[in-house]
Amino acid sequence: MKIMVTGGAGFIGSHVVDEYIKEGHEVLVIDNLNSGRREHINKKALFFEVDIRDSDALEKVFRDFRPDVINHHAAQISVVYSMKNPELDIDINIKGTLNLIELAGKYNVRKFIFASTGGALYGEPQGLPCTEEHPILPLAPYGIDKATAEHYIRVYADIFGYNYVILRYANVYGPRQDPFGEAGVVAIFTMRMLKNQNCTIFGDGNQSRDFVFVEDVANANLMALHYEPQEDILPVFNIATSVPTTVNEIFKTLKELVSYDKDPVYEKKREGEVYRIYLSYEKARKYLGWSPRFSIKEGLKMTVEWFKGGV
Numbered sequence: 661m662k663i664m665v666t667g668g669a670g671f672i673g674s675h676v677v678d679e680y681i682k683e684g685h686e687v688l689v690i691d692n693l694n695s696g697r698r699e700h701i702n703k704k705a706l707f708f709e710v711d712i713r714d715s716d717a718l719e720k721v722f723r724d725f726r727p728d729v730i731n732h733h734a735a736q737i738s739v740v741y742s743m744k745n746p747e748l749d750i751d752i753n754i755k756g757t758l759n760l761i762e763l764a765g766k767y768n769v770r771k772f773i774f775a776s777t778g779g780a781l782y783g784e785p786q787g788l789p790c791t792e793e794h795p796i797l798p799l800a801p802y803g804i805d806k807a808t809a810e811h812y813i814r815v816y817a818d819i820f821g822y823n824y825v826i827l828r829y830a831n832v833y834g835p836r837q838d839p840f841g842e843a844g845v846v847a848i849f850t851m852r853m854l855k856n857q858n859c860t861i862f863g864d865g866n867q868s869r870d871f872v873f874v875e876d877v878a879n880a881n882l883m884a885l886h887y888e889p890q891e892d893i894l895p896v897f898n899i900a901t902s903v904p905t906t907v908n909e910i911f912k913t914l915k916e917l918v919s920y921d922k923d924p925v926y927e928k929k930r931e932g933e934v935y936r937i938y939l940s941y942e943k944a945r946k947y948l949g950w951s952p953r954f955s956i957k958e959g960l961k962m963t964v965e966w967f968k969g970g971v
C-alpha cells in the first residue's frame with residue numbers, strides 16, 4: 661500500500677513509519693520539522709518538508725504520490741502551549757487536519773488513521789478505567805481541537821467514502837521522544853538525570869497517568885491499517901495499558917535505572933492537566949486485536965538505554 665504519514669519525522673510518527681516499512685509498504689513522510697528530526701526518518705521513506713497548513717503544497721504531494729492511506733500524526737502537541745495560543749492549535753490541529761481530509765476526498769484515499777488523545781480528551785474521569793464512551797470533557801484547547809478533528813474525520817468519511825480509525829493514545833513514551841519540550845515526563849527526566857541536572861515535578865507527584873510504550877503504539881497503527889469496518893462499531897480505540905503510574909513512581913524507577921542521586925524539585929501544579937487517569941483498552945483488544953506487550957519497567961529500561969546513546 662502507499663501510505664502518507666504526516667508527522668513521520670516526529671517521535672511516534674517515525675516509529676509508525678518504521679513499522680509500515682517493515683511490512684513492505686511504500687511510505688511518504690510529510691513533516692515541517694518543527695519538532696521532528698530528519699535523522700528519525702526511515703531511509704526507505706520518501707520525505708517532503710511540507711506544512712499541513714499549506715494546502716497547495718500538500719495537494720502537489722497528493723497529486724504525485726496518490727496515497728491509499730493517510731496516517732495523520734502531525735500536530736501541535738503541547739497542552740500547556742494550547743492554553744497560551746489556542747488559535748495556533750486550531751490552525752494546525754483542526755484546519756491542518758481538514759486540509760488532509762479534503763485532499764483525501766479529492767484523491768480517493770481509502771483509509772484515514774488519526775492520532776488522537778485519550779489522556780487529554782475525557783477531562784478528570786468520572787469512572788476508571790476510562791472507556792471510549794466516557795463524555796468528552798477536555799480541560800484545554802489541545803483536547804477540544806483533537807475532539808473536533810475526530811468529528812470532522814467521521815463526518816467526511818461518509819461523504820468522501822473512506823474508512824477511518826481513530827486511536828486515542830494514553831501517555832506515550834520511549835526512544836526518540838523530545839526531552840526538551842514541556843511534555844513527555846519520561847524523556848525529560850531521563851535526559852536530565854543522565855546529565856545530572858535537577859528534575860521538576862509539577863504538583864505533588866501523586867498524579868497518575870497511563871504510560872504506553874511507543875513500540876506498542878506503532879503496532880496499534882499496524883493493526884489499524886488492517887482493520888475492516890464492522891457494523892455498529894465506531895472505529896475509535898483507546899491505546900493504553902490500563903495501569904496507572906504516578907509521576908513519583910516514574911521518577912523513582914528512572915532514578916534507579918540511571919543511578920541518579922538527586923531528589924526531585926516540586927513546583928506548583930500546571931493548569932489544564934488531569935490528576936488521575938488510566939484508560940481501558942478492552943475495545944482495541946476485542947476489535948483491533950491489539951494489546952500492549954511492554955510493561956512500564958521494560959519500556960523505561962529500553963528508553964534509558966536509547967537516551968544513553970545520545971548523551
Ligand SMILES: NC(=O)c1ccc[n+]([C@@H]2O[C@H](COP(=O)([O-])OP(=O)(O)OC[C@H]3O[C@@H](n4cnc5c(N)ncnc54)[C@H](O)[C@@H]3O)[C@@H](O)[C@H]2O)c1
Pocket residue numbers: 666667668669670671672673690691692693694695696697710711712713732733734735736737752756775776777778779828829830831832833838
Ligand atoms: N506523545 C504522546 O503522549 C501523545 C499522546 C496522545 C496523542 N499524541 C499525538 O500523536 C501525534 C504525534 O505526537 P508526538 O508525541 O510524536 O509529537 P512530535 O512533536 O514528536 O510529532 C509531531 C510531528 O509533527 C510535525 N509537525 C508539527 N506541526 C506540523 C505542521 N504544521 N505541518 C507538518 N508537520 C508538523 C513535527 O515536526 C513532528 O515531527 C500528535 O498528533 C499528538 O497529538 C501524542
